[in-house]
Amino acid sequence: MNWHGVKAIYAFEMERTRRTLMQSIIGPVISTSLYFVVFGAAIGSRIQQVDGISYGAFIVPGLVMLSLLTNSISNASFGIYFPKFTGTIYELLSAPISMFEALLGYVGAAASKSLILGAIILATAGFFVPLQIAHPFLMVLFLLLTCISFSLFGFIIGIWANNFEKLQLIPLLIVTPLVFLGGSFYSASMLSPFWQTVTLFNPVLYLISGFRWSFYEISDVSLGVSLAMVLVFLTACLLIVSWIFRTGYHIKK
């Protein structure tokens, strides 16, 4: 194993975050705070409780997931796309480092950044609503699995994209709508039976539901199904990444 190589990529990516602190950390914290102000205070005052939880507290897991998913994808996709765009990827390709090791560096850094962000958002939420985490271990497990899975997904997007438009296409047109319609701000039980059925086809619902259960022991689907869905998504991403490495798709000519 080229651990020095893994560490170099990881440190480089983390340093990029430090350089772009405003965009990487402070931006999501501000937008999350705004969500609390708009949904928690303005709208939340009209929706007293959901499943026995105050609306402000109810949306905390959804908000964390919203930031985690979008940031994991953008961190990892940008991390690998930018060297392709600038041409500096020549150095990665000519180095004695396997693609798996490169993946550890890029995805590890993207997932780390998302974890830090998740922790900061949770701390921010603590200023607005009283936080209660019934199963902290499970919550951390969900956070970890989500960060890793969606960082892998972002890595795949970064490899696939050959321009900036494509880089933004899936996060903007697919992931963000799925997160908003996956129960970030509401419980699926608040929908009509037809839309409840439709929502079950949204994979993000399972993530948010499981994550919310670790906080309040309430969920739209069972915890086991949520965990299984996260693992299915993780496995699918790993399979795609291993295919990319085998074929050199969009990396090597």
Next chain:
Amino acid sequence: MQSIVSVRHLSKTYDDGFKALKDINLEIRKGEIIALLGPNGAGKTTLISVICGIVNPSEGEVLVDGKNIIGDFRATRSMIGLVPQELTIDSFSTVFAALSFSRGLFGKAPDPAYIESVLKDLSLWDKRNNRIVELSGGMKRRVLIGKALAHQPTVLFLDEPTAGVDVELRKDMWALVRKLRDSGVTIILTTHYIEEAEEIADRIGIVTKGEILLVEEKDELMRKLGKKQLILDLVEPLSSLPESVLAPSLEVSADGATLTYTYDTQGEHTGITDLMEALRDAGIRFKDMRTTQRSLEDIFVKLVEEA
């Protein structure tokens, strides 16, 4: 001399069907400076990219120090440093961080003292804390060389290292390349500047249309293919050559003040003695004489045109 890089029957065909390399065979000797000359699109960069692992070969194999670049990529890539043609570099890193990153990427433990010595050799030590975006083009190119040297390679590929670099810096780089060779590093450079190859290379390879036309010792190449000229400055200008000294390879200048005789150094008889006797018999006296040799550029143009 022992080969450090062996390229055997190497071909590369891109997905669009373009054949960039056609059955290339090349042995690069340990400790030499070999210059690959060729017009744009000749395949020089593709050849380097395959050896360094950036482009997959379609056929053939490449060995570095006896190890296959695919099966034993960790060992071979550890030995190789690459300075790319384009100024592809992370603009927001500092100079020191950029070199440290390269060293780590190539599997080497941090060594600030070594990075310091490389930066000092490249006259970049004063700029170590500057972000690369703040540097001039010439300095960025030196940073690229520093990044390629950060992991102490034994084989260094320089793809057009002095493109867009001013004359002074180019000479500094030649001095650096010689110094690296003297320290045991094998240097493979591609260049458009034939003067560069003539100045620093031990051997010359001429590449065109994806094929290697020849690989030859530079001095041997110039001796074999470089025709020589004997130039005589006359005491009294000539309006025309007397019939007794007329020869197809003898020319008189427009002002009649010099005679130029072109001869083949490889020929059994150069004809110089006959010329001297004929001039003496015709009463043509000269006050000075000198010889010049056809440049590498002339040889290169001739070979590529014939290919």
